[in-house]
Amino acid sequence: MNINYLDRGAGRRIAYDVQGDGPLVVGLHGMGDLRSVFRFTVPALVDAGYRVATFDSRGHGDSSDGFDAYDDVAQATDALDLIDHLGGGPAALLGNSMGAGAAVYAAAERPAAVTALALLGPFVRDPKLSAGAKLAVSLMLRKPWGPGAWAGYYKRYYPGNPPADLAAHQLRIKQSLRSADHLASFRTTAGTSHAPAEQRLSRVSAPALVVMGEKDMDWPDPIAEARFVAESLHAELVLVPDAGHYPQAERPDLVNPALVAFLGKVSAGA
Secondary structure: OOOEEEEEEOOEEEEEEEEOOOOEEEEEOOOOOOHHHHOOOHHHHHHOOOEEEEEOOOOOOOOOOOOOOOOHHHHHHHHHHHHHHOOOOOEEEEEEOHHHHHHHHHHHHOHHHEEEEEEEOOOOOOOOOOHHHHHHHHHHOOOOOHHHHHHHHHHHHOOOOOOOOHHHHHHHHHHHHOOOOHHHHHHHHHOOOOHHHHOOHHHOOOOEEEEEEOOOOOOOOHHHHHHHHHHHHOOEEEEEOOOOOOHHHHOHHHHHHHHHHHHHHHHHHO
16 A cells, blocks of 8 residues: 655655545544554445545654644644645544544534544543553653553453454554654653543534444443533444444444444435
8 A cells, every 4th residue: 555645844744545436534543553543444435435544643653753733633633634635525534532532623623624523432522530540651651661561551442352463553553653753752642632622522513423332441431421422412323342442443343334324324415
């Protein structure tokens, strides 16, 4: 697959790839991950007649470091500029984890550019973390053990049905964090807030789908959090049994049909 780049100025760039033809869908991944987290999602959407672009967030994967911001607003800006770069859209946004917060921000700020939101394991507000938990995350992301520690910890987010290639995906994450200044970028990203997304939930007018794994360990009650997000966005809700923070990778057999059906309804309505 060819890697393309979106120029962000001052020698910085965002890496992305595009597959398929048809209405545009743009995938936004979470912090400490890669665009390949959608590796089971993209083929299903391409087969359903969509053009799908996924990109590595700032300081992740094949994208550059050295940005002034790494938060939801920055990722949303990159997504909207990528839509413009690919022909102006509009596009459906597929946001996983932190990418969901960025998708919400983008939809609120430029509603004409966003046809729909599909949010997977969404972070659209800040979780309540103890001082001890914040310290643990900070220590885990230190050199020299940071890349290996995060790649190993990452497996915990797949509690029910980890994909057969999870070890290979963990290795890609580990290698990414060891390249350039990606570990420092990740630490900066981890310290950002989802408040800008939460503040804009009521301003989103695009149709939305919320998909949450019932064992998502980022929330003490993931089902309650999923319902909060769905109610805030007047969204459809899909709860995925025996899945964690990456339901699209653990249960593509359940998530892909839900995504295709949702996007099909949005297209028919348009």
